[in-house]
Amino acid sequence: MITFDNVTKKYKGMSVPALDRVSFTVDAGAICGVVGLSGAGKSTLIRCMTGLERVDSGTISIGGVSISALTGAELRQAQRNLGVVFQHFNLLSQRTALQNVMFPLEVAGVARNEARDRARELLDIVGLGDKLNSYPSKLSGGQQQRVGIARALATSPKVLLCDEFTSALDPINSKSILELIMRLNADLGVTVLIVTHQLSIAEQSCDRLIVIDEGQIVENGPAKDVLESPKSRILRAMVTTLTWS
Amino acid sequence: MLIRLIWSALLETLLMVGAAGAVSIVLGVLVGAGLVFFSDPALGRNWPVNRYLRLDQVLSAIVNVGRSLPFLVLMVAIIPFTRMIAGTSIGTKAAIVPLTLGAIPFAARVVENSLREVDRGVVEAALVMGASPGQVVFKVMFPEALPSLVLGFTLTLVSLVNFSAMAGAVGGGGLGDLAIRYGYQRFRTDVMAATVAVLIVLVQLMQWGGQALSSTVDRRR
Structure with missing residues (x-):
């Protein structure tokens, strides 16, 4: 349902790319988590996926539509296949x-x-x-x-992208919002991508887990396996420190 | 006698401020929206014309020219233009032309500032939901900026009361003119005092009305 194929994005004036040859797929109906620390490339991943930033190379497709290749009215049409939940709500x-x-x-x-x-x-x-x-x-x-x-x-998007959607909420509200997302995934079959720095969120909800560090994917697999035996330096650090909050 | 003098001067001031205010707010909205639209990479910054001629910078330069002239100088400098539009360069109606021209750049900057204050996250959220740049300006930025715009228009109108006091230099009449011709040149202290009092009350009422309207349309609290 979501495919990143060799996506690279480098901002002007930066020496290292924000996303470096990122490839992964998320199956329809899954809940997939993307975790990483601040500056790892999570925000860039979201901005490229939503069409706010252009990728330098590679393709991003959602439901078979290559969103990274589109502009103007075609892009706006494709964006309707993607619902986004924001950290700071961004309501009018x-x-x-x-x-x-x-x-x-x-x-x-x-x-x-x-x-x-x-x-x-x-x-x-x-x-x-x-x-x-x-x-x-x-x-x-x-x-x-x-x-x-x-x-x-x-x-009625096919994909729901949740960007740090619980970071501005207290633990009780976080939990009930997460349960709502999981219920919507089960009831409507919408594919969910949760981008977060909170491992606890990913652990409670995700089937799949992707860890990014310095713009690259360092872990990608079933959430349970990834969390039980973290291989990357960054995930080991996250597991043993405060990011469980 | 005194009351009749002040009443007719007040009506002249209100006519000048009302007419110049209405036109300059409408045009200020267009210019201000253009300034924001053509400078924002997420909106119209990448329009094909902008590659050769930065429309936002052109608009901004024109606005700056208008803002850099003292009103008295502007009024005298554009007398031929005023004659072309109003048919005459003297009187209350003629004074509306320079007043409008002087207030458009002011209103444009007021609108620009209000639109730029709209939360970036909300603008980007609208873009991600498939809103076109035009829809972002008219369905997101203007409604979100409404309370701030109302205060900005109040500021514009109060400035116009100030400008209109100088319209006496071209026979425009109004309260400022009355204060100079009767209060100052004819040593009529009573006229001077009454005019000042009326001007103070007028500005207080405008400011109070603007603030009341702004909070009425403000849904943020």
């Missing part, structure tokens, strides 16, 4: 929960009534059926992230 502060979830449908040209019905249904699924007309400022962090998840699912 001047729109209600319902209007926020309607946003991706509006820009896709879906009729207003249809968009409203779909948004209502999604907010019901994430447990916010009674907060349709609340503005983000009146919602808790956990509730805002639920709106973010509903919004990410609005265009």
Whole structure:
């Protein structure tokens, strides 16, 4: 469902590439974790995958569509196959929960009534059926992230990309948001890629685990195996230090 | 007598500020949006024309020219242009032309600043959701910046009250003109005091109204 084929990305003025010949695949319906420390290349991986940055070489495809080769209207069309959940929620502060979830449908040209019905249904699924007309400022962090998840699912994407989605939440809310993602994966069959520096998140939810360090993949395998016998210097360090928090 | 003088001067000021404010806000929105749109790599920075001619830099240079002229100089310098537009270079209606021209660059910078304050994460989120650059500007940036824009327009209108006081130099009338001609040149202290009082009340009301409107449209708290 997600394929990275030899992806390299180097920023102007940097001596080493942010992503260095990265290749991996994620099967449809899986939950895959990408872990690494700050500066390892996680953010670049997300920015390339979402089309915010162009790759220098290699291809990224999502659901068979090579997103890294597209620009303009074709790229915008392809982006609707990918829902993104953000660390800081990134909700529109001047729109209600319902209007926020309607946003991706509006820009896709879906009729207003249809968009409203779909948004209502999604907010019901994430447990916010009674907060349709609340503005983000009146919602808790956990509730805002639920709106973010509903919004990410609005265009019925095949892939849900979760970018440090629990880092801004307390442990209780983190857990319930993670459980929601796992339930959505089971119920809707959406493929999930969780990018995080928190090993505990990956351990609780992921079938597969990829570890990146200095722009390269250093581990890639079933999550259980990778965590039981970490081979890379970086994962050993993460396992034995504070990143379990 | 005093009341009638002040009343008609107030109406002239309101006409000048209202007309110049309306036109300069509309054009300021367009220019300000252009400044942001053409300078942002995620929006219009990479438009084909921008490869040969940086539209944002051209707009910015024009805005800077407008901002660098003292209003009194601008007003006199563009008299031929004013005559072309208004048919005359003297009077309240003629004064609206330089007032508008002076306020457009101001409003454009106000709009630019407000749009740039919009959270980058929200802009990128919209792009990732498949919003086009135009949709990002009109469906994300302007609505998100609305409370700040309202305050910026209030600032623009208050500045116009200030500029309009100089319109007396071209026979534009208004409260500033009244204060100079009666209050100062004819030693009418009562007119001077009354004019100052009316100007203070006017600006207070405008500022109060702008702030009230801004908080009404602000959903962030």
